[in-house]
Amino acid sequence: MPELIHVGRDEDRDTYYLNMGPQHPSTHGVLRLRLLLKGEEILEAEPIVGYSHRAHEKMAENRNYIQFLPNTSRIDYLSGMIYNIGYCQAVERILGLEVPERAEYIRIICCELNRISSHLLWYGTLLMDLGGFTPFLYCWDDRENILDILDEVTGSRLTYCYGRFGGVTMDVNDEFLQNTLDFCKRFRERLPEYETLVTENIIFQNRCKDVGVFDQELAQDFALTGPILRAMGHKRDVRRDEPYGIYDKFDFDIPTLNGADTFDRFLIRVEEMHQSLSIVEQAVSRIPDGPVMAPKVPRKIKPPKGEYYFAVESARGHFGMFIVSDGTEIPYRIHLRTPSFANLSSLRSVLRGTMIADTVAILGSIDIVLPEIDR
Amino acid sequence: MQSLLDIPRGARSLLKGMGVTIRHFFRKPVTVEYPRKRAPVAKAHRNAIVLIEKDDIGSHNCIACLQCEKICPSACISITGSRPDGIAFKRPDKFDVDFALCSDCGLCLDVCPTDTLGYSEVYDAAGYSRADSKFDLLEAWRDKEGEALGTLRERERKKKEEREAKRKAAEEAKAKAAAKEKAEGKEDDKTGNGTAAS
Ligand code: SF4
Ligand code: SF4
Numbered sequence: 001m002p003e004l005i006h007v008g009r010d011e012d013r014d015t016y017y018l019n020m021g022p023q024h025p026s027t028h029g030v031l032r033l034r035l036l037l038k039g040e041e042i043l044e045a046e047p048i049v050g051y052s053h054r055a056h057e058k059m060a061e062n063r064n065y066i067q068f069l070p071n072t073s074r075i076d077y078l079s080g081m082i083y084n085i086g087y088c089q090a091v092e093r094i095l096g097l098e099v100p101e102r103a104e105y106i107r108i109i110c111c112e113l114n115r116i117s118s119h120l121l122w123y124g125t126l127l128m129d130l131g132g133f134t135p136f137l138y139c140w141d142d143r144e145n146i147l148d149i150l151d152e153v154t155g156s157r158l159t160y161c162y163g164r165f166g167g168v169t170m171d172v173n174d175e176f177l178q179n180t181l182d183f184c185k186r187f188r189e190r191l192p193e194y195e196t197l198v199t200e201n202i203i204f205q206n207r208c209k210d211v212g213v214f215d216q217e218l219a220q221d222f223a224l225t226g227p228i229l230r231a232m233g234h235k236r237d238v239r240r241d242e243p244y245g246i247y248d249k250f251d252f253d254i255p256t257l258n259g260a261d262t263f264d265r266f267l268i269r270v271e272e273m274h275q276s277l278s279i280v281e282q283a284v285s286r287i288p289d290g291p292v293m294a295p296k297v298p299r300k301i302k303p304p305k306g307e308y309y310f311a312v313e314s315a316r317g318h319f320g321m322f323i324v325s326d327g328t329e330i331p332y333r334i335h336l337r338t339p340s341f342a343n344l345s346s347l348r349s350v351l352r353g354t355m356i357a358d359t360v361a362i363l364g365s366i367d368i369v370l371p372e373i374d375r
Numbered sequence: 376m377q378s379l380l381d382i383p384r385g386a387r388s389l390l391k392g393m394g395v396t397i398r399h400f401f402r403k404p405v406t407v408e409y410p411r412k413r414a415p416v417a418k419a420h421r422n423a424i425v426l427i428e429k430d431d432i433g434s435h436n437c438i439a440c441l442q443c444e445k446i447c448p449s450a451c452i453s454i455t456g457s458r459p460d461g462i463a464f465k466r467p468d469k470f471d472v473d474f475a476l477c478s479d480c481g482l483c484l485d486v487c488p489t490d491t492l493g494y495s496e497v498y499d500a501a502g503y504s505r506a507d508s509k510f511d512l513l514e515a516w517r518d519k520e521g522e523a524l525g526t527l528r529e530r531e532r533k534k535k536e537e538r539e540a541k542r543k544a545a546e547e548a549k550a551k552a553a554a555k556e557k558a559e560g561k562e563d564d565k566t567g568n569g570t571a572a573s
Binding site for chain 2: 074144148151154156193203
């Protein structure tokens with residue numbers, strides 16, 4: 001139960017603070033929202049973060065480039081693969097390391113599967129926040145399928161440490177590819193089911209349509225990225241704008257909508273799952289044979305002195321790594337630009353003037369991951 | 376008025392949703408009744424690290440090079456090693472792993488020069504205190520250590536013999552070659568002189 005604090009101003013007895021969290025099930029981690037309410041209307045909402053701060057950026061200054069690998073997937077544990085591979089790609093680009101073709105394909109398959117699993121988790125939890133328990137279980141079932149597939153090759157279920165500078169740790173076999181295709185087929189059959197169950201559900205629609213509309217200015221003010229930005233009508237996706245890896249060889253759409261409300265953000269993510277599925281299928285059908293590790297990877301990673309920035313599209317938006325190297329084995333500084341942090345910052349403006357019952361819907365539709373915000 | 380119109384629409388969407396859930400009701404269950412049944416573990420699944428048996432030695436083949444200890448980002452491995460008599464490399468005396476710290480990154484497996492590290496199959500090791508997650512990896516190998524040392528010594532001795540034999544052979548070959556060269560050299564000189572003269 002959220003704790004109630006009465007402000008105690010006699011002349012205005014309906015104005016009070018409500019602490020939502022830090023241990024609230026719908027804050028997806030440990031986020032505390034301090035809501036100033038007047039009756040049911042939110043006058044002011046203040047997200048308070050920092051409860052799961054683990055100093056990843058500081059840890060990067062105390063270990064060498066290779067040793068930072070396990071940290072990357074723990075920044076955002078729901079789409080850890082994208083972060084892990086993204087970090088490898090950043091360092092590879094600095095070193096000018098060529099990655100074998102097969103490894104690139106494996107990376108794409110794993111990253112896109114991970115993106116789907118992350119979206120599925122978001123789907124389930126959003127629905128559960130809104131009171132629908134059944135879709136949550138169905139999502140979990142499908143997500144479990146992905147985790148099993150990834151477990152077969154990466155060895156982990158959530159916090160992957162699969163990428164290495166110059167490739168990946170383990171080659172995939174035909175069974176993995178077949179399982180992936182089976183999943184795609186099965187999931188394509190499941191998505192219409194979700195549609196009937198959730199998207200067409202009138203209660204869900206009424207709770208989401210025209211709720212939490214983002215003003216266009218917010219996009220610039222808070223540097224919003226990811227599905228939120230695309231739901232506002234901006235076609236921005238790092239995979240398209242600055243292709244990394246071999247994304248430029250794939251045929252996929254960047255879905256956009258103009259409503260900027262909770263329902264549009266929901267539809268965008270569902271459509272993104274479709275697109276990711278198509279990328280996975282293309283990759284599986286075209287994967288070449290060959291090694292999965294570059295032949296000559298230096299034993300000691302020493303990027304030349306300088307400052308580097310590299311970005312990938314995570315499930316939540318633009319994830320950037322700013323790496324400062326002083327020419328030694330240990331990074332001078334790694335700054336992580338995480339999408340949820342920027343997206344959450346807009347919450348204050350969005351929640352102002354809405355009803356308290358919509359808070360969870362809006363918060364859920366932003367799709368935050370707290371460890372990624374706190375880092 | 377709008378809300379009145381919503382009623383039939385709502386009822387329809389509700390029934391449709393029910394249809395989906397009913398269909399699921401007749402599908403196979405997707406859960407595993409742990410702990411009565413156990414889910415299969417993927418072959419590549421990463422758990423606590425263990426030392427793998429090498430068939431030709433009959434024990435693990437850790438040479439206490441400390442590379443895994445050095446690369447481990449979580450500092451969860453601690454090894455000390457010493458060189459037993461008659462063996463060219465070290466063997467570990469202590470190989471402790473604190474699995475509570477391990478991040479299952481697999482970096483230690485990558486650097487191990489003898490490929491003697493692997494993952495255990497146990498995926499649900501739980502304990503009541505932090506001490507429960509500290510494993511002594513050598514424990515399983517203690518009683519085999521004597522035998523393994525014997526094998527290794529034997530191997531070392533054979534290698535030495537081989538090396539000795541090779542060295543001898545090489546020396547002989549060298550001596551032969553030198554003798555031949557001497558003979559050839561003389562011939563070379565002759566031909567050389569010949570060409571120079573012409
Ligand atoms: S898997 Fe990683 S964290 Fe665990 S012992 Fe090996 S190097 Fe250390
Ligand atoms: S890297 Fe391998 S051989 Fe070296 S100490 Fe570790 S386990 Fe033993």
